[in-house]
Amino acid sequence: MYKSEQLAVSLKHLIETGTWKPHEKLPSLRQQVEISGFSLITVMNAYQELEAQGLIYSKEKLGYFIAENPIQAALAKKVILNEKIEINSLVFRYLKSIQSESTIPLGSAFPNSQLLYSPKLMQTLGLQAKHRISYEQMPSLPPGNYELRKLIAQRYCMQGIPTDPSDIVITSGGLDALNLSLKAMTQAGDYILLQETIFYGAWQAAENLGLKVITIPEHPEYGLDLEAFKKAVTTYPIKVCLLMLNSHNPIGFTVKEEIKFELAKLLHQHEIYLIEDDVYEELYFDQKKPLSMKYYDQKNLILHCSSFSKTLGAGFRVGWVYAGKFSEHIQHLQLMSTLSVNSFIQNALVDYLSHRHYEKHLKTLRKTLKRLKNLYYQYLLKELPDTCTIHYYPSGYFLWITLPEHIDSSLIYQHMLEQNVSIAPGALFYRTNKTPHHIRINCSFELNNDTQNALNQLIQYIKKL
């Protein structure tokens, strides 16, 4: 943490605990230098940070004062209406630029394909391929293959979430599930709530559907900021929230069960729908699988979206949504767009899942990802300057790195591409006015000469900047 951040945190504590009253004058910059022992520039930065957070305000030539209602003012500042969303062209350019086979894909969202497409699954696909019946389309039309939906429903039931196959709609991957759900639940001009930092697909969907997006920041400790959430839902007529609570992409955190429980209470109280993006749900490293918000859903307000892309293969394009009462509407939308998901793959997945190969594969996958993520983390921790923060969480395969605020991660992305290495720059995930100073690294590739060289080039460039 920077010195100015340290100072801002301790001053914030004094404000929040009421030591300073509204409109009381803060010590002048010079007095604060004497009190704290920090330099003038550090004190100035800390005061500016508190002003940006809405806790204090400044009057020309008079100094800084405590805001009228600092806690509420700070909360209001956290809840942002994102006026115009224009991310599609950036994502398009990014996805095009990382497609080259010669690029080391540290910026990719896909897990290393060597870890997916398990041999048993390939065998199943081979056997299925020989039977004409596997290609029959009728049984795979929306809502999708019944047996596959039954197997998915059983997995929910195993987690204590009563589920019927008719609740499930099979989709063309998780992205399709998110887009269909959002489309079924909103109209252009509706307000939706997103996390400030979130998978770019959520931003794209909002842009495509002409939605007004309110964002709340991540809570540094809990992942989800419930106070900011409350403020957002009491300030704006939010219809739907689209959130990631397990193995968040790009940051990586998993929200604690107590917070999920509180969140569900708020959703119920305000009758707000939630689309939960949970495509990394199986990639946890601890003993117990984190629960989906569906577990806490008493009023059928939650649509849960997931897929096999991060565990079996992104190329299959098979996902699903626990759509409940929205099932029919979503099927209508499918019949007007993608029609059905590939019947052959759906049949192969039925065979594979019903023989319990999936559980074994997941165990191995989790173990490998845990090992690789640790290796990358240790390496970067050792080599990156300590002005960078590496966010490590025990799940998934991403490391999220906070760089010093002046470093524009888009520059790093451009520079690394010229070296045939991709990284995912912060601008893909958030829309703040600040310089995007984060990067996301995919750690699912073995740390061999190529990947280590790629990391070294990245580290050198960051040091240079």
Ligand SMILES: Cc1ncc(COP(=O)(O)O)c(C=O)c1O
């Ligand atoms: C958070 C998140 N949601 C959804 C998706 C889309 O998943 P799928 O590949 O199954 O469409 C991705 C893919 O990267 C993702 O990271």
